[in-house]
Amino acid sequence: SWTTGNVIDEQVAAIQAQVGTKRAICGLSGGVDSAVAAALVQKAIGSQLTCVYVDHGLMRKGETEQVEKDFVAATGVQLKVVDAQERFLAALAGVSDPEEKRKIIGREFIRVFEQAQAEIVAEAPGDQPVEFLVQGTLYPDVVESGGGTGTANIKSHHNVGGLPEDLEFQLIEPLRKLFKDEVRMVGQELGLPDEIVQRQPFPGPGLGIRIVGEVTRDRLDLLREADAIAREELTAAGLDRDIWQCPVVLLADVRSVGVQGDGRTYGHPIVLRPVSSEDAMTADWSRLPYEVLARISTRITNEVADVNRVVLDVTSKPPGTIEWE
Ligand code: XMP
Numbered sequence: 001s002w003t004t005g006n007v008i009d010e011q012v013a014a015i016q017a018q019v020g021t022k023r024a025i026c027g028l029s030g031g032v033d034s035a036v037a038a039a040l041v042q043k044a045i046g047s048q049l050t051c052v053y054v055d056h057g058l059m060r061k062g063e064t065e066q067v068e069k070d071f072v073a074a075t076g077v078q079l080k081v082v083d084a085q086e087r088f089l090a091a092l093a094g095v096s097d098p099e100e101k102r103k104i105i106g107r108e109f110i111r112v113f114e115q116a117q118a119e120i121v122a123e124a125p126g127d128q129p130v131e132f133l134v135q136g137t138l139y140p141d142v143v144e145s146g147g148g149t150g151t152a153n154i155k156s157h158h159n160v161g162g163l164p165e166d167l168e169f170q171l172i173e174p175l176r177k178l179f180k181d182e183v184r185m186v187g188q189e190l191g192l193p194d195e196i197v198q199r200q201p202f203p204g205p206g207l208g209i210r211i212v213g214e215v216t217r218d219r220l221d222l223l224r225e226a227d228a229i230a231r232e233e234l235t236a237a238g239l240d241r242d243i244w245q246c247p248v249v250l251l252a253d254v255r256s257v258g259v260q261g262d263g264r265t266y267g268h269p270i271v272l273r274p275v276s277s278e279d280a281m282t283a284d285w286s287r288l289p290y291e292v293l294a295r296i297s298t299r300i301t302n303e304v305a306d307v308n309r310v311v312l313d314v315t316s317k318p319p320g321t322i323e324w325e
Pocket of ligand 1: 280
């Protein structure tokens with residue numbers, strides 16, 4: 001029967017059999033899935049695991065610090081932080097197509113992991129090779145990326161469909177059969193703190209797929225501000241547990257006319273996409289209180305330069321996906 005204890009025992013045994021005495025690396029994204037995957041693999045192989053946090057510049061405000069603090073504090077895992085902001089920005093320059101962005105981000109992740117792998121080996125040359133890459137792929141990711149199930153491909157989740165074909169790693173995907181709520185239970189059982197386990201989902205490609213249009217540093221900064229405001233207000237209103245997640249999207253290719261102070265503006269819209277869901281396979285738009293929406297809208301248009309309009313996405317999934325790209 002399904003219990004978190006059984007899942008953990010089974011996966012620990014499977015990972016130990018797969019890895020043997022070799023070494024593995026795990027990309028941490030700050031999200032629940034990679035954190036639980038890492039904790040599970042750490043339980044199985046201990047110090048044979050090194051976690052790698054790629055700071056690709058597509059993170060939300062405070063995210064990097066949170067990984068460095070919370071996760072390491074909770075698990076004591078070996079962590080390597082790689083600053084790859086320039087690299088990702090350069091690779092994404094001039095690209096607007098969503099699938100192309102996803103593929104580029106997935107590819108760059110792997111290249112950074114390969115580099116980290118080489119560095120880890122160089123730092124401890126006598127040790128066993130680093131042959132395995134841990135991914136926090138969930139069952140819905142597998143299905144929606146068409147992962148061998150014959151299902152139509154909806155989008156390339158970067159940890160499934162976006163991997164390059166010449167991948168040098170063997171994958172360890174201990175969450176591949178689980179849904180998000182099950183992953184949370186496993187994380188809890190493994191002793192991860194609530195700040196990690198109860199976090200709302202955030203996609204691996206980060207803010208890169210929340211900018212409709214080309215990804216640039218200025219646009220990322222702007223979206224980061226708007227996102228931080230929305231999150232702050234939702235938390236202050238006590239709504240974090242009521243909604244599944246609330247993507248904040250910058251329509252960088254769209255401008256509209258507005259009036260602010262005593263002048264005409266020609267700025268960009270920000271979209272709020274609060275959704276309720278059980279497993280992200282389907283979702284409904286969340287009926288947030290008007291006062292909360294009003295506060296978010298006022299603050300974003302007041303505090304974020306170049307944004308003169310906030311709009312609410314009232315589409316369920318299907319037909320809309322949760323993310324805009
Ligand atoms: P969609 O947009 O497909 O999103 O309705 C479903 C859920 O998956 C998250 N998502 C991702 N997570 N890598 C991830 O780790 C990705 O490439 C990715 N794309 C979407 C999304 O935030 C939602 O929770």
